[in-house]
Amino acid sequence: MRANHGDAQPVNGGGHMKSEANPMHQTTQEPLRLRLAPRCGARTRSGRPCSSPAVKGKPRCRMHGGSRGSGAPKGTRNGSYKHGAFTCEAIAERRELRDLVRDVRTLLRDT
């Protein structure tokens, strides 16, 4: 019994399994939600994209301008606001109108 114990095969996951991967490159250790998140596209000093998970609702990670409270305010509080013709709402409105006109034109052409 005792002698057999020493010869026993090590069971995977039974003991303290130290991962062989470099802890600085733990890409598989992050939770699934983070792994599926869109990636930050900021260019790093190495020239490649940052590829850290982007903050929700922003195209950048928390280190590249995605953090809460960073960036300029929306609307009239923004320094480059002139007359409201280029707010997100105005641009979206024009896009919808443009799509509508395009749809009507294709409809008229087809019939």
Ligand SMILES: [Zn+2]
């Ligand atoms: Zn980043």
